[in-house]
Amino acid sequence: MQAKAQQLPIWYDICDEQDLISNSGVCALLGQQQVAIFTLDWQGHRQLYALSNYDPVGKANVIYRGIMGSVNGQPVVASPLYKEHYCLASGQCLENDALSLPTFEVELKAGKVRIAL
């Protein structure tokens, strides 16, 4: 564990940019970790977000199939099962302070989507 803490994050290539779905989500598998990747296209800008795909309320790997949107200007995704909203940037659940989804660094580089772990 300690050795790991000192390591720099490792970036993993996930897929091509074309595999993303505009204003919707896809899911990546990294080892045992499922990561939901959301593509926000708004007012000419593209912003990616990566969060754990596991819905802690519904207890199923479905977050990437939720509807994206905004609550008070803050980008969110609504779980497709029971509709809790999670802040895309922080993973924080808006309905329940005690819940948040782990988030990951994600970037677009040379047409490739990459995630850091």
Next chain:
Amino acid sequence: MTADNSVIRVVVVGNGMVGHHFVENLINSGQPAHITVLSGEPRLAYDRVHLSSWFTGSRAEDLALTDEATYQQWGINYVLNAKVEGIDRTQKLVTTQQQSYHYDVLVLATGSYPFVPPIPGSDQPHCLVYRTIEDLQAIEESAAQSKVGVVVGGGLLGLEAANALKQAGLKTHVVEFAAQLMAVQLDEGAGTLLREKIEALGVTVHTQKATQVIEQGQECRYRMVFADGSFLETDMILFSAGIRPSDHLGREAGLGIGERGGIVINNKCQTDDPAIYAIGECALWENRIYGLVAPGYTMARAAVASIAGEELDFAGADMSTKLKLMGVEVGSIGDAHARTPGAQCYTYHNQPQGVYKKLIVDANHSKVLGAVLVGDTSDYDTLLQYCLNDMALPQTPETLILPASGEKPALGADALPATATICSCHNVAKSDIVEAIDGGCASLGEIKACTKASSGCGGCTALLKNVVDSEFEKRGVAVSKVLCEHFNHTRQELFHLVKIEKIRSFDALIERHGSGMGCDICKPAVGSILASVWNDYVLNPSNVPLQDTNDTYLGNMQKDGTYSIVPRIPGGEITPAGLIVIGEVAQKYNLYTKITGGQRIDLFGARVEQLPDIWQTLVSAGFETGHAYAKALRTVKSCVGSTWCRYGVQDSVGQAIALEHRYKGLRAPHKIKFAVSGCTRECAEAQSKDIGIIATENGWNLYVCGNGGMKPRHGDLFATDLSTPTLVQYIDRILMFYVKTADRLQRTSVWMDNLEGGLAYLQSVVIDDVLGINSELEAQMQQVIDAYQCEWKTTLASPEAKKRFRQFVNSKQEDTNIQFVDERGQIRPATELEKTPEHARIPVELV
């Protein structure tokens, strides 16, 4: 005190709830006056009604009805601890120990005091009463040094006091002189049930006990000895044996006093001396003392009106009460004891559930005289309104108190006359609420603030909300109907905009008429509107992000993240070959199969990546999507009809199949279900469907806006003996009118219930074309029908679209968190405990 001659000097004696209400109303009336308030207590007015909340933690400041700063701001000369000792009517002076005050108008609001029966020994230290904050402090202190407590008096206040002692942790007894509890408000049956319930909570009740003496006890501090020789030991005694009006000031000043006390007043709340008013619990009107706060408030308003030279008579008050005593609901309305000559009663007593209800009606069974409720007061509001407004009773009055049999006539807020009192504490009538709304109040909160309704005892909260909602509804107020934070429009308005401006995407709509990025409320709603208007393939790339997961993946997501598959089986008719295909598919992919309530077959447990293959097989065999996932036409159920059934008069199956094919794919604000029955036996349950059709000798009877589900509603008979072309024409128009005007997620039943003019209006639109829109509605329906495509078929034809059906963009692995176990020979989702640990989800850790 000096004052200029034009301004009258008003002196108010007593600053209880009613005295304060008087002051507040006098200030608000704008009547110029020098007001002096002489309060016998060490503080300004507080909420005596909720005094018991002291024992659950309220303190003086929580109970306060006002504060000194407010009185100062109002310019009131108030004096605390100022007990008035006498009135000099000739000089118009009142005197306290310290000082005298001149008045032009004197208002006595001295309330009442607890009656302590003259029992030898009742003046000992732990013998207390329950009226003021100081009393509560004394009770608290005494309780802390006691183990057993007795309340003398089993009336409303006595039981409240008993609750307080119980909460303080004492072994509690109630000693009542009469044969039952709450003898004023309840009849014998109700009293008995109340006693059972209260004893079940651990309070011991002793009835028909007259205390003769309170002596020193052996086990406890005191021993109460009763007339029948029995005794009860206790550490403290709380007297709650009734109240007596504080009328001695009036008595000594020579004002008229009732035989059993109370300062006599007229309709303007004036005593014998026109310069002296009496209001609240010290006043006697037509030989009655009102021991409740609402009548006192009404008196206060009448007195203010009289002083200001206005007409407003006190005309008596209703003494009905609803309360919760130790968690037991109790209600009493009007003539609870059926004393009116000729009165007749209906009684419902459910012993196992501890519910007792009695309805008292007049000799002609035409109106409610009174009611008694114990254990369930849910009918209180309705019964009270019947009683107060002399509303005509239903044919079978007993339905008003019988448990919901489906027949109970709902008393809509609409049925109440404008004069109906909604809040009796603040005397707010329905018309006042209507006025407030017309005057610009746009929310429940504003209406409360402006009328004060619901800010007294709180008993009218539910009724107020009903009235307000219904009034807003009538005005078509959109406040609550605006879709969400991104659109300041109702669904109906957006529908109109999409159509008129030929908008074909969410982005275009939000850019022109909304703000922000949208959300899980407005996106599916707009997706549905776009589909209703244009019937574009719901999975056009620009439409994908709008849909709920069910629409995106063309299946219903189940609890474990898998999907269900429902092929369309029009009318419920299926060939053996079709059944075999479904069976084979289910076997091959190991899916759970079940016959649904909609006469078709559901296959459960498909992983997202399996969906295209499964549907490929089904589509190749001629099946289409069943739209089980969509807010769209679901099923048209049928009975076997005249083809086989010996009673059938038309081919219900053929009709159902034709209709299902016509309307399949129609997207709507909510799902739509049909059924067609072959005769009046109604085996297809058509009257519980959005569109129900029942065959007759001469054609088809059409029922509309039925619903099963959460709140069943029988369909309304729309038209009879229709030919098939007319039937179809009417359905086209009705459905399109619904699609165009309903709210988001509003089923036809709710839409109809909210449609102004109801069934008759819908008939005039559809049959008589009063809006002149029928050709447009029909054309629009035709456009949707022409644009129909099986969404699965189209999806399968597009490699791009198929690509989205995968769990992972970067791997062909399965989601190992989806696991099944066997049950009754088929799969079902494994519970969290049943899941194999090595496959259960593992947190962030990279191999």
